[in-house]
Amino acid sequence: MNTPKLLPRRITLRARLTLLYGGLFLIAGMVLLGTTYVLFNQQLARSAPKVLTLDKPGPSAAADGEAPRRKILFLSKNDEAITGADAENWMREQQTTLHEAATDSLLALGGIALAVVGGAAAGFGWLVAGRVLAPLHQVTDTARRIAAAPAAGRGLHERIALRGPDDEVKDLADTFDIMVERLDGSFDGQRRFVANASHELRTPLALGRALVELAMHRKSASEDVKQLGESLLEISFRHERLITGLLLLAGSENEITERLPVDLADVVGHVVAQTAPEAGQTGITVHERADEAPTTGDALLLERLVHNLVENGIRHNTGDGGWVRVASRTRHDGRVEVKVDNTGPAVPPYEIPALFEPFRRLGADRLVTAKGAGLGLSIVRAVARAHGGEVAAVGTGGRRPGGDRHPAGRLRRGRVTVFLPPSAPRHRRP
Numbered sequence: 001m002n003t004p005k006l007l008p009r010r011i012t013l014r015a016r017l018t019l020l021y022g023g024l025f026l027i028a029g030m031v032l033l034g035t036t037y038v039l040f041n042q043q044l045a046r047s048a049p050k051v052l053t054l055d056k057p058g059p060s061a062a063a064d065g066e067a068p069r070r071k072i073l074f075l076s077k078n079d080e081a082i083t084g085a086d087a088e089n090w091m092r093e094q095q096t097t098l099h100e101a102a103t104d105s106l107l108a109l110g111g112i113a114l115a116v117v118g119g120a121a122a123g124f125g126w127l128v129a130g131r132v133l134a135p136l137h138q139v140t141d142t143a144r145r146i147a148a149a150p151a152a153g154r155g156l157h158e159r160i161a162l163r164g165p166d167d168e169v170k171d172l173a174d175t176f177d178i179m180v181e182r183l184d185g186s187f188d189g190q191r192r193f194v195a196n197a198s199h200e201l202r203t204p205l206a207l208g209r210a211l212v213e214l215a216m217h218r219k220s221a222s223e224d225v226k227q228l229g230e231s232l233l234e235i236s237f238r239h240e241r242l243i244t245g246l247l248l249l250a251g252s253e254n255e256i257t258e259r260l261p262v263d264l265a266d267v268v269g270h271v272v273a274q275t276a277p278e279a280g281q282t283g284i285t286v287h288e289r290a291d292e293a294p295t296t297g298d299a300l301l302l303e304r305l306v307h308n309l310v311e312n313g314i315r316h317n318t319g320d321g322g323w324v325r326v327a328s329r330t331r332h333d334g335r336v337e338v339k340v341d342n343t344g345p346a347v348p349p350y351e352i353p354a355l356f357e358p359f360r361r362l363g364a365d366r367l368v369t370a371k372g373a374g375l376g377l378s379i380v381r382a383v384a385r386a387h388g389g390e391v392a393a394v395g396t397g398g399r400r401p402g403g404d405r406h407p408a409g410r411l412r413r414g415r416v417t418v419f420l421p422p423s424a425p426r427h428r429r430p
């Protein structure tokens with residue numbers, strides 16, 4: 001059994017700077033203390049006391065011109081006089097004891113002073129590092145808010161606008177603001193292009209459809225012409241669905257500014273009634289459980305969200321005998337949710353995130369088919385984020401008709417859940 005390795009805890013930059021300041025101060029203090037100890041030790045060795053002597057010439061020696069006699073002063077120890085070699089030995093012992101006491105005292109007091117001042121220096125370094133790194137924390141917080149913005153491009157309107165001295169940190173913040181501004185303009189331009197191009201394409205598609213219908217309804221139209229016209233109309237219908245989806249996707253990625261009360265239970269009931277004919281044609285049974293789920297937002301976008309979920313559950317199903325369950329409710333935390341389960345094809349868990357990307361379908365990329373263009377779940381996610389919500393898709397581990405479970409990792413039943421904020425903040429009762 002493989003056990004995961006414990007990763008070392010990340011040390012913050014502030015802590016590393018504090019350790020650097022404190023370490024450098026301690027090293028400098030230790031060098032200073034060592035130098036002081038050596039110099040102090042040498043000075044004590046040079047100024048060692050000597051045995052006191054007194055030169056006193058005698059009268060006869062002075063008259064005869066002889067050298068004066070040297071007399072050694074005696075010392076008293078415990079009321080006992082000591083002279084000569086004993087006095088010298090005693091003086092050396094006292095000198096050694098005094099030397100050791102002085103050096104030990106220097107090391108002890110110096111070590112205590114170094115520890116106290118080193119701790120104070122580390123604390124001061126912690127405060128200074130925090131003050132120096134405060135602008136970096138502001139940059140990090142802004143980047144996190146932009147990354148966590150519920151709607152695409154929603155947080156790109158925010159700027160750091162750092163004030164202070166013109167140093168490296170301010171250069172970093174200004175560069176970040178320039179980058180975000182360019183990204184904001186790029187996203188806005190992309191959305192405008194998609195919306196404008198979709199609007200421009202609607203006119204030629206409508207004109208082409210009208211010409212095809214006119215040719216089909218002529219009396220002189222042959223069966224081959226009518227069959228060709230039906231194929232062209234089907235292609236035109238798919239392209240119109242693609243354009244409608246692109247317009248909706250471009251519009252749903254913007255922040256919802258005007259919010260109105262919407263009960264998702266009413267939306268679920270309306271969507272189930274709309275999709276009932278398609279479900280009946282494919283032999284899919286739709287089960288509905290719509291409990292109250294009040295929220296606020298754009299009613300048309302929320303209806304499209306639920307419609308795409310139910311339509312996706314019907315079209316990507318096992319066919320005759322399959323089912324789709326649609327439920328709405330209010331959660332215990334106050335949020336509301338719409339949940340759609342179906343007996344769809346097996347989807348590997350690693351492919352689930354890709355299904356929310358535009359033009360992505362299971363097993364095919366950028367493919368427009370009779371079932372759609374691969375924008376259904378992308379629109380669902382965009383609408384949910386624009387309303388401050390989120391989407392989760394999982395496999396629920398269903399069973400085959402014979403009772404056998406699909407292999408691990410490929411689950412037959414799928415579930416998509418949309419979480420949205422409540423219509424109003426919940427207040428606890430006193």
